[in-house]
Amino acid sequence: VTESSDDAIVQGTSNDAAVSRESAARLGYMADRYIHNFVRQPQRRPPLINRGTYCRFHGIQSALRQFTESEAEPKQVVVLGAGLDTAYFILKSEGLLNNVRYFETDFEEITAKKASTVYRKRELKALLPPDIKVARGGAELHSPSYNLLAGDLRAFEAQVVPKLMERGFQTDVPTLFISECVLIYLDPKYSDRILDWATDNVLNCGIITYEQILPGDRFGKMMIENLRARGLELRGLHAHPTLESMEKRFSGRGWQFSKAVDLVDYHDQCVEKNELDRIARIEFLDEWEEFTLLAQHYAFTFAYRTSSLPFSAMHIV
Numbered sequence: 573v574t575e576s577s578d579d580a581i582v583q584g585t586s587n588d589a590a591v592s593r594e595s596a597a598r599l600g601y602m603a604d605r606y607i608h609n610f611v612r613q614p615q616r617r618p619p620l621i622n623r624g625t626y627c628r629f630h631g632i633q634s635a636l637r638q639f640t641e642s643e644a645e646p647k648q649v650v651v652l653g654a655g656l657d658t659a660y661f662i663l664k665s666e667g668l669l670n671n672v673r674y675f676e677t678d679f680e681e682i683t684a685k686k687a688s689t690v691y692r693k694r695e696l697k698a699l700l701p702p703d704i705k706v707a708r709g710g711a712e713l714h715s716p717s718y719n720l721l722a723g724d725l726r727a728f729e730a731q732v733v734p735k736l737m738e739r740g741f742q743t744d745v746p747t748l749f750i751s752e753c754v755l756i757y758l759d760p761k762y763s764d765r766i767l768d769w770a771t772d773n774v775l776n777c778g779i780i781t782y783e784q785i786l787p788g789d790r791f792g793k794m795m796i797e798n799l800r801a802r803g804l805e806l807r808g809l810h811a812h813p814t815l816e817s818m819e820k821r822f823s824g825r826g827w828q829f830s831k832a833v834d835l836v837d838y839h840d841q842c843v844e845k846n847e848l849d850r851i852a853r854i855e856f857l858d859e860w861e862e863f864t865l866l867a868q869h870y871a872f873t874f875a876y877r878t879s880s881l882p883f884s885a886m887h888i889v
């Protein structure tokens with residue numbers, strides 16, 4: 573198997589994520605008015621997947637909202653492997669991105685696809701800043717406040733950092749990095765370089781990740797095998813298999829705060845009771861055991877480098 577056909581399979585996961593998001597959004601689990609624009613063939617996912625997708629959305633949104641609503645100004649968001657993620661459009665439509673520079677990065681194949689959809693769909697285009705420019709033959713979008721940038725995260729310093737800098741990224745502005753099922757696909761030698769770069773260069777940064785954990789038990793092995801059968805390899809999983817090792821990834825780099833929580837605890841402790849009641853009325857979940865097994869194998873990690881604002885005011889648990 574060549575590297576580029578492997579890459580095409582990894583790129584395809586952006587579509588899976590969007591299909592799951594659209595399924596849950598259409599049923600009313602969460603308010604994402606934009607995701608349907610990115611999904612050609614909607615599919616209804618089973619209740620346990622919809623509930624997991626809802627929790628995933630809840631966690632990333634909650635971090636983004638705490639960050640963007642905090643007092644410190646200006647701020648930056650860098651979404652690593654943004655895929656067809658709609659968070660920019662959701663937050664922008666609510667007026668939450670004033671004084672936030674928002675960067676999305678992914679492989680060129682994906683950013684080109686995203687840029688073209690955004691341009692074709694009026695409700696998305698309307699949320700782009702008025703000074704937006706299409707760049708690199710349609711593969712990128714540039715503006716002072718929103719940038720969609722093409723690059724391989726395995727060559728972060730050579731391909732992504734120069735573009736961030738060129739587009740106005742500032743190393744002294746509070747910056748939230750997001751990795752939602754992205755770093756896990758990279759060999760740790762590459763994802764470590766991204767974290768090292770942030771540690772060495774961005775004075776006031778934080779990160780929220782959502783990734784798979786626990787490769788060793790029966791369910792973990794099955795999860796790995798299922799993905800492998802589709803040509804997907806969770807290359808980062810064995811290097812950071814547990815909540816403790818996820819936390820150590822950041823504390824070991826001297827970051828001041830690092831907390832990992834699996835999706836079972838996130839579901840039980842962080843999703844508001846009235847929200848759990850609401851989603852229970854959308855679809856009946858009778859596979860609680862399966863949901864728990866699945867949710868044990870996903871975790872959020874929230875970490876920050878220095879305890880200054882806005883990070884010191886944020887929490888995930």
Ligand code: SAM
Nearest residue numbers: 583585586589653654655678679724725726752
């Ligand atoms: N974060 C998005 C979400 O949650 O909807 C997309 C998640 S999808 C599972 C993983 C994304 O990471 C894909 O869009 C893929 O193209 C991107 N990705 C994986 N490896 C990458 C790399 N080496 N360089 C750039 N993007 C990469």
